[in-house]
Amino acid sequence: xxxxxxxxxxxxxxxxxxxxxxxxxxxxxxxxxxxxxxxxxxxxxxxxxxxxxxxxxxxxxxxxxxxxxxxxxxxxxxxxxxxxxxxxxxxxxxxxxxxxxxxxxxxxxxxxxxxxxxxxxxxxxxxxxxxxxxxxxxxxxxxxxxxxxxxxxxxxxxxxxxxxxxxxxxxxxxxxxxxxxxxxxxxxxxxxxxxxxxxxxxxxxxxxxxxxxxxxxxxxxxxxxxxxxxxxxxxxxxxxxxxxxxxxxxxxxxxxxxxxxxxxxxxxxxxxxxxxxxxxxxxxxxxxxx
Amino acid sequence: xxxxxxxxxxxxxxxxxxxxxxxxxxxxxxxxxxxxxxxxxxxxxxxxxxxxxxxxxxxxxxxxxxxxxxxxxxxxxxxxxxxxxxxxxxxxxxxxxxxxxxxxxxxxxxxxxxxxxxxxxxxxxxxxxxxxxxxxxxxxxxxxxxxxxxxxxxxxxxxxxxxxxxxxxxxxxxxxxxxxxxxxxxxxxxxxxxxxxxxxxxxxxxxxxxxxxxxxxxxxxxxxxxxxxxxxxxxxxxxxxxxxxxxxxxxxxxxxxxxxxxxxxxxxxxxxxxxxxxxxxxxxxxxxxx
Numbered sequence: 001x002x003x004x005x006x007x008x009x010x011x012x013x014x015x016x017x018x019x020x021x022x023x024x025x026x027x028x029x030x031x032x033x034x035x036x037x038x039x040x041x042x043x044x045x046x047x048x049x050x051x052x053x054x055x056x057x058x059x060x061x062x063x064x065x066x067x068x069x070x071x072x073x074x075x076x077x078x079x080x081x082x083x084x085x086x087x088x089x090x091x092x093x094x095x096x097x098x099x100x101x102x103x104x105x106x107x108x109x110x111x112x113x114x115x116x117x118x119x120x121x122x123x124x125x126x127x128x129x130x131x132x133x134x135x136x137x138x139x140x141x142x143x144x145x146x147x148x149x150x151x152x153x154x155x156x157x158x159x160x161x162x163x164x165x166x167x168x169x170x171x172x173x174x175x176x177x178x179x180x181x182x183x184x185x186x187x188x189x190x191x192x193x194x195x196x197x198x199x200x201x202x203x204x205x206x207x208x209x210x211x212x213x214x215x216x217x218x219x220x221x222x223x224x225x226x227x228x229x230x231x232x233x234x235x236x237x238x239x240x241x242x243x244x245x246x247x248x249x250x251x252x253x254x255x256x257x258x259x260x261x262x263x264x265x266x267x268x269x270x271x272x273x274x275x276x277x278x279x280x281x282x283x284x285x286x287x288x289x290x
Numbered sequence: 291x292x293x294x295x296x297x298x299x300x301x302x303x304x305x306x307x308x309x310x311x312x313x314x315x316x317x318x319x320x321x322x323x324x325x326x327x328x329x330x331x332x333x334x335x336x337x338x339x340x341x342x343x344x345x346x347x348x349x350x351x352x353x354x355x356x357x358x359x360x361x362x363x364x365x366x367x368x369x370x371x372x373x374x375x376x377x378x379x380x381x382x383x384x385x386x387x388x389x390x391x392x393x394x395x396x397x398x399x400x401x402x403x404x405x406x407x408x409x410x411x412x413x414x415x416x417x418x419x420x421x422x423x424x425x426x427x428x429x430x431x432x433x434x435x436x437x438x439x440x441x442x443x444x445x446x447x448x449x450x451x452x453x454x455x456x457x458x459x460x461x462x463x464x465x466x467x468x469x470x471x472x473x474x475x476x477x478x479x480x481x482x483x484x485x486x487x488x489x490x491x492x493x494x495x496x497x498x499x500x501x502x503x504x505x506x507x508x509x510x511x512x513x514x515x516x517x518x519x520x521x522x523x524x525x526x527x528x529x530x531x532x533x534x535x536x537x538x539x540x541x542x543x544x545x546x547x548x549x550x551x552x553x554x555x556x557x558x559x560x561x562x563x564x565x566x567x568x569x570x571x572x573x574x575x576x577x578x579x580x
Contacts, residue, residue, distance in 0.1 A: 022455065023436030027444035031435065079401060084393035101447075103374035107397065108444045111369060111404060115434030118408040122426035129419040136412035136422075144405030145321065146313030154317035154398045157391075165312065 006059070007044040010067035011035055014120045018112065030101040030109040031116075034074045039092055042275055043069040043178040046200065049271050050182030050193055053264030061185040064124035065135055068117040069178055072143050075113035078106055080153060086226060093221040114143075134184045142177030149173055156232065163233045171208065172201025192260045199258060200272065203251035207279035209235040210244050215281035252276040296349070297334040300357035301325055304410045308402065320391040320399040321406075324364045329382055332565055333359040333468040336490065339561050340472030340483055343554030351475040354414035355425055358407040359468055362433050365403035368396055370443060376516060383511040404433075424474045432467030439463055446522065453523045461498065462491025482550045489548060490562065493541035497569035499525040500534050505571040542566040 001009070015035055019028040044066025051062030081088040081096040082103065089099045098106035118136065125132035142148045152170025155161040176197030183193045212227045213236050227234040235244045256269050291299070305325055309318040334356025341352030371378040371386040372393060379389045388396035408426065415422035432438045442460025445451040466487030473483045502517045503526050517524040525534045546559050 018435035020436045022441070022459075024441055024444040024448050024451075026447055027435065027441060075401075079397055082397065084397065105444060105447050107369055107372065107374065108440050108447075111365075111400070112435045112440045114401060114404045115430050115438070115440065118426060119430035119434060122423045122430065126423045129423060132422050132426075133412045133416045133419060136408060140405050140409035140412065144409060145308035145317065145402045146310045148405070150398050150402045150405065151312070151314055151317060154314040154395060157316055157395050157398075158314050161314075169312075 465491030
């Protein structure tokens, strides 16, 4: 089974368990709407690729870690789309959760997914109890306070913020968690994987900023031009479009170079490069090809 | 140190860590506002009392479990107070988090506290890794889907609901978690503690319904009459005031009787009885005394 299929299977198992008898049906539907059909699932795929590179003894552990990161990512999208933040009516090409189910269920679905993320870890890591706390600490650092995605989002409520801190917390943190949790799920040393996560996170955020300006809404699956409209900090606003593209290319190059020599290195490098290609808006790709 | 002091110390440690360098200052302030000054802290006190009754080998474990439950309780209050739910402007006698900090920070503070709850467990249970997954499964079952407090709150978004399911999930679940997590933190058998948690949870919800009708706003620290105003399911609506009071007294009696004979049994029984007394609105207490 490839990484994507393993991820879908782990997520289906987690969501199906959560929908069991006794669950309010509309809450169950809202969570399913938020998690499926899939987006790129880049965080769990990265987690699985690093675990593979480290030599997995129990594949279910990295699958649980990956599913946990994806549930937290989906939860953050549901809450970020709420009327009090971006008030986004479309996500992944369909109505956002609060548009489809109302604001109360969007708040609760996000909360439920955060809990489900940790519950998913607890269920699988019963088989490797010594690795549970390390993985949980990696994941919770990436999501909570002081410097996880919740904190990143909260910088939008401050009068001043440093663009790089905002990006690192709001987007980068979960990519770092993906590489570190992949290693921690196998019991491997974390040190070689921090820089890869940092670089992928940074490149992803720059790509996101570029796409917000250059892509069209259909390609992006959500409205474009939101950063400028909402006055949000953005790499494009700071560096200009050409500068942002240059920065993105440099980050991807450094990410590929940071991957240590190991059995799964080739696969990991290919994943990073294919993601970089996927994230380039079609309009820009056409210009580059012309 | 008594149970309350141990709980405050554990919560202070968790919140102080979360406010570390790099945290958006208003998010940090919103979380502190939600957690301090304290409410009754009944869930962590119950957790510590059960751990004590089971014979603790490492008091920090039950303290972490109790703090985790309290953080989740506080998170649920912050989200329940949001405009899309109760739109409550007062909580524990001061402005609700969204009144004081705005809706975006109230959503994020709740999210951050959910993450912090699990992070707090991971940090302490490094010392007893075999107990981490069992405690996490107890806690997450009490909070998430299908039948935790998030699910309980979501019943308010369904066209029909069974009052007892709603109460058991919205309020009871966390009391059951308090007794079971107290036992699990010591590695003890859980079976003797389920019924105590069930009964305390049920009595607490009935008491809450009575207080919503009979107490005054100053005593309650929030507006009264909200259940009737919002058409929420309530024991008073179902049984009448006299019936609800009778039901409460019966539940407390059964809770006290359910406590197994053990070294800390007397202390636990005293805690249950003092809580029952505290929850009785002053007006009713005066009538009983007259």
